[in-house]
Amino acid sequence: MTFALMAAGFVAGLLVARFFSLSHTAPERINVFIINVALPAMILLKVPSLVIDANALVPVASAWLVILGTALIICVLAKINNWPASTLGALLLVVPLTNTAYLGLPLMNALSNDTVVAYGALYDQFGTFLGLAL
DSSP states (O other): OHHHHHHHHHHHHHHHHHHOOOOTTHHHHHHHHIIIIIHHHHHHHHGGGOOOSHHHHHHHHHHHHHHHHHHHHHHHHHHHHTOOHHHHHHHHHHSSSOOIIIIIHHHHHHHSOHHHHHHHHHHIIIIIHHHHHO
């Protein structure tokens, strides 16, 4: 059912792009809706169902291990290859900080159950989002 909705949304997007003329600000408005309404609503809907115990720390700790591990690898590669600081900075922004909110959470919702999405929200909010904010 979820895949059917995703496919219908994709087809609807293609049809709108093909037959309607949207303003140049439409993508910005959609992003504002997703960031300010849809994503917080999903997180507030899913996270309260979690039991906060040691299992809840696993996704948060794994997010920080991924961030720190990939950042370390990028720094070592930059040192070995004598990359300029601009290349190092760009890679440190795009490699360790994954796009879990836009892509990961909807896919988890489509492929799994509510508990998994709640743990994914922990991974995203206390891992990658907090890493980006810092």
